[in-house]
Amino acid sequence: MQRVVFVSLWIALVACSRKPPPPPPPATPGDAAVIVKKEDGPVHADPKRVIDHVNGAYVGSSKTYMVVSEHSLASIVGKEILASGGNAADAAIAVHFALAVVFPTAGNLGGGGFAVVRTAPGKSLALDFREVAPAAATEAMYLDDKGNPTDDSLTGHRASGVPGAVAGMWALHQKLGKKPWAELVKPAVALARDGFEIDSFLNNSLGREGSKKRMLKSPASAKQWYANGAPLPTGTKVVQPELAAVLERIAAKGQDGFYKGETAAVIAEEFKRGGGLITEKDLAEYKVEWRTPLSFKYRGHALTSMPPPSSGGIVLAMAAGMLADVELGKLPWHGDEHVHRLAEVWRRGFAVRNEVIGDPKFVKAIPLEKLLSPAYHVELAKTVTAKATPSKDIQPPREGTNTTNLCVVDANGMAIVITTTLNTSFGSGVTVEKGGFLMNNEMDDFTAKVGAANTFGLVQGAANKIVAGKRPLSSMSPTIVEDAKGNVLMLVGAAGGPRIITAVWQALSNVIDFKLGAANAIANPRVHHQHLPDQVRLEAMSVTREVEQALIERGHKTDWSFEKRDFGAANAIVKAPTGWEGAADPRGGGAAVGD
Known part of the structure; x- marks a missing residue:
C-alpha cells in the first residue's frame, strides 16, 4: 500500500507521457547560442549554457538603472522616463501603458495584475489590482445542463472579469509617483497614434490556433489585427486611433478616464451587445487592494x-x-x-x-x-x-x-516588479469597439467545477469558486x-x-x-x-x-x-x-x- 503523505485532502491522479526524438550529440560546457528547435532532443545539461541567443537587446547592463520588459519599445519608454528624472514607479507605469499598445498578447488596459515594490532596505509594498468577478457572476455560470464546464470562461464577452490595470497604475502613482501622471501615459498615446511595426513574435502569436479562433470572433479584433483572416505580416505598421483616444482620456483624468464617463460607457455598451456581464456600475466600484x-x-x-x-x-x-x-x-x-x-x-x-x-x-x-x-x-x-x-x-x-512582466530599478534603489495579464494570449479575444483594447478572459482562473481542469491543466478546489466581486486565484x-x-x-x-x-x-x-x-x-x-x-x-x-x-x-x-x-x-x-x-x-x- 502506498504511504500517504498527510498534508489534508484526497485528489485524483491524472498522468500522460510522450517521448522525445533521439538526441543530437551532447553539447559541451560553454556552448552559448543554441537555438531551440523541435527536432532537437535532450542534450548535455550544463548551467553555464543558454538555450537561445541572449546577446543584443535581450540582455543589457548598466551602472545606475535598468528596465526590462517584453517589448523593446516599452523598455525604451521606461529608460527615457528614468533618464528624465523619474523614479522606478514612474518608469514602470509608463512601461505598462506602452505594453498595452505594442504587446497586445498580454499588455493591457482590460486586464489586471500585481506589483511588488521595494522602497528602501527592508521596506516593501504589495499592490493587488487583480480583476474581479462582475456583480452578475454566479458559481455555476460556466456549466452546461449536464454540469460540465463550457468554454464560455475562455472566449467571448462572458469570459471577462472587471479589469484592474488602470486603477493599479493610478494607485501606484498616487503613492509613489514623482513625475506628472499625464507625462507617463503620453508615450503610449504616441505609440498608439503614430503606430509601430508588428514583429515576428506578435505575428506568430496572432497565428496560433487558439488565439486566432478567439480573435476572429470579435469584429473589432479581426479588423485591427488580421487581413482576410490572416495575421498582419511582420513589418506591418499598426495604428490604433481608438486606443489613443482612450489613453488620452486616462492621461487627462487618471483612473476616472477609464472607469467613469465615456470609456466606461463604451465598455458597458460592448458587453451588453455581446451578452457579457460587466456594467458601468461594476467599473465604477472597482478598487485595488494594498x-x-x-x-x-x-x-x-x-x-x-x-x-x-x-x-x-x-x-x-x-x-x-x-x-x-x-x-x-x-x-x-x-x-x-x-x-x-x-x-x-x-x-x-x-x-x-x-x-x-x-x-x-x-x-x-x-x-x-x-x-x-x-x-x-x-x-x-x-x-x-x-x-x-x-x-x-x-x-x-x-x-x-x-501574462507579461516588467522589472525596473532606479538610481536610488527603488525596485519594482509588475506582472499583469489578460490570462490567455489576447485574453477573451474581444476588442472593445470604440475603445480599441482587448479584454481579459480571467474568469477561467476561477474553479468552474471542482475537480475539472482549466485551460492550464490546473485542478482547483472550492476555495476558488466564482463569487460576485471576488478575485480569482493567480500564479x-x-x-x-x-x-x-x-x-x-x-x-x-x-x-x-x-x-x-x-x-x-x-x-x-x-x-x-x-x-x-x-x-x-x-x-x-x-x-x-x-x-x-x-x-x-x-x-x-x-x-x-x-x-x-x-x-x-x-x-x-x-x-x-x-x-x-x-x-x-x-x-x-x-x-x-x-x-x-x-x-x-x-x-x-x-x-x-x-x-
Missing part, C-alpha cells in the same frame, strides 16, 4: 513576493523552506537528484495552491501562518524520499499562456530579493500561467544556488511540475537521456515540450559588480535597457 507583502528567507536572502489571491509567493516560500537543508548548488545542475527535488517540492506546493488558497476577502480559512511556518516546511521535507510521491497521495492542509509571482545587508540582489517575474511559479523559482535558484548572472539564469532550460497532471515537464535540452531514465526509475512520469513559451517567459534584473545586469527571456521577446 496588501501586506509576503516575506520569507532563502540561503540568507530576504525575498518579498505577493500574498493571496496570488499563490506564487506561498509556493515559492514553501519551496524555499523545504529545500533549506538541501545544498542544491552542490548537486549536478539538472541531474536526476536536482530535478527530483524540484519536482517533489513543487508537487507539494501546488497541492496546497490548488486546494486551499483563494481571495482572502472570501476565503477566511487560508492557513497562511502554517503554510509559511519553517516547522511545517521541515515536516513536508521529511516526506520527500528518493522516489516520486504520487500526486494522488498529496493532501493539502486545511484549517478547521498569457503571478513578482518577487524581489535582498541580500543579507538589505541591498537589492534580484528582481524577477514571469508570464506563463502555473509555469510562472516554477520559472521564477528556477531563475532565483540559478542566481542564489548556482551563482549565475541574469542571462543564464533566465535563458537556461527549465523543468516543471504542478501536482496535476502528475508529470515532470521537460523543456528541450533541459536534461540528458540518462537523467530522464533515472527520473523514470524514481517513479516520475516525464513529458517533453519543444514549445519555448511552454515554460513561461521570465525576465530579471540582477546586481552585478559594475551595476546591474538585465535579461529578457529569449523564449519571448523584449529588451533590457539601462543608462
Whole structure:
C-alpha cells in the first residue's frame, strides 16, 4: 500500500507521457547560442549554457538603472522616463501603458495584475489590482445542463472579469509617483497614434490556433489585427486611433478616464451587445487592494513576493523552506537528484495552491501562518524520499499562456516588479469597439467545477469558486530579493500561467544556488511540475537521456515540450559588480535597457 503523505485532502491522479526524438550529440560546457528547435532532443545539461541567443537587446547592463520588459519599445519608454528624472514607479507605469499598445498578447488596459515594490532596505509594498468577478457572476455560470464546464470562461464577452490595470497604475502613482501622471501615459498615446511595426513574435502569436479562433470572433479584433483572416505580416505598421483616444482620456483624468464617463460607457455598451456581464456600475466600484507583502528567507536572502489571491509567493516560500537543508548548488545542475527535488517540492506546493488558497476577502480559512511556518516546511521535507510521491497521495492542509512582466530599478534603489495579464494570449479575444483594447478572459482562473481542469491543466478546489466581486486565484509571482545587508540582489517575474511559479523559482535558484548572472539564469532550460497532471515537464535540452531514465526509475512520469513559451517567459534584473545586469527571456521577446 502506498504511504500517504498527510498534508489534508484526497485528489485524483491524472498522468500522460510522450517521448522525445533521439538526441543530437551532447553539447559541451560553454556552448552559448543554441537555438531551440523541435527536432532537437535532450542534450548535455550544463548551467553555464543558454538555450537561445541572449546577446543584443535581450540582455543589457548598466551602472545606475535598468528596465526590462517584453517589448523593446516599452523598455525604451521606461529608460527615457528614468533618464528624465523619474523614479522606478514612474518608469514602470509608463512601461505598462506602452505594453498595452505594442504587446497586445498580454499588455493591457482590460486586464489586471500585481506589483511588488521595494522602497528602501527592508521596506516593501504589495499592490493587488487583480480583476474581479462582475456583480452578475454566479458559481455555476460556466456549466452546461449536464454540469460540465463550457468554454464560455475562455472566449467571448462572458469570459471577462472587471479589469484592474488602470486603477493599479493610478494607485501606484498616487503613492509613489514623482513625475506628472499625464507625462507617463503620453508615450503610449504616441505609440498608439503614430503606430509601430508588428514583429515576428506578435505575428506568430496572432497565428496560433487558439488565439486566432478567439480573435476572429470579435469584429473589432479581426479588423485591427488580421487581413482576410490572416495575421498582419511582420513589418506591418499598426495604428490604433481608438486606443489613443482612450489613453488620452486616462492621461487627462487618471483612473476616472477609464472607469467613469465615456470609456466606461463604451465598455458597458460592448458587453451588453455581446451578452457579457460587466456594467458601468461594476467599473465604477472597482478598487485595488494594498496588501501586506509576503516575506520569507532563502540561503540568507530576504525575498518579498505577493500574498493571496496570488499563490506564487506561498509556493515559492514553501519551496524555499523545504529545500533549506538541501545544498542544491552542490548537486549536478539538472541531474536526476536536482530535478527530483524540484519536482517533489513543487508537487507539494501546488497541492496546497490548488486546494486551499483563494481571495482572502472570501476565503477566511487560508492557513497562511502554517503554510509559511519553517516547522511545517521541515515536516513536508521529511516526506520527500528518493522516489516520486504520487500526486494522488498529496493532501493539502486545511484549517478547521498569457501574462507579461516588467522589472525596473532606479538610481536610488527603488525596485519594482509588475506582472499583469489578460490570462490567455489576447485574453477573451474581444476588442472593445470604440475603445480599441482587448479584454481579459480571467474568469477561467476561477474553479468552474471542482475537480475539472482549466485551460492550464490546473485542478482547483472550492476555495476558488466564482463569487460576485471576488478575485480569482493567480500564479503571478513578482518577487524581489535582498541580500543579507538589505541591498537589492534580484528582481524577477514571469508570464506563463502555473509555469510562472516554477520559472521564477528556477531563475532565483540559478542566481542564489548556482551563482549565475541574469542571462543564464533566465535563458537556461527549465523543468516543471504542478501536482496535476502528475508529470515532470521537460523543456528541450533541459536534461540528458540518462537523467530522464533515472527520473523514470524514481517513479516520475516525464513529458517533453519543444514549445519555448511552454515554460513561461521570465525576465530579471540582477546586481552585478559594475551595476546591474538585465535579461529578457529569449523564449519571448523584449529588451533590457539601462543608462
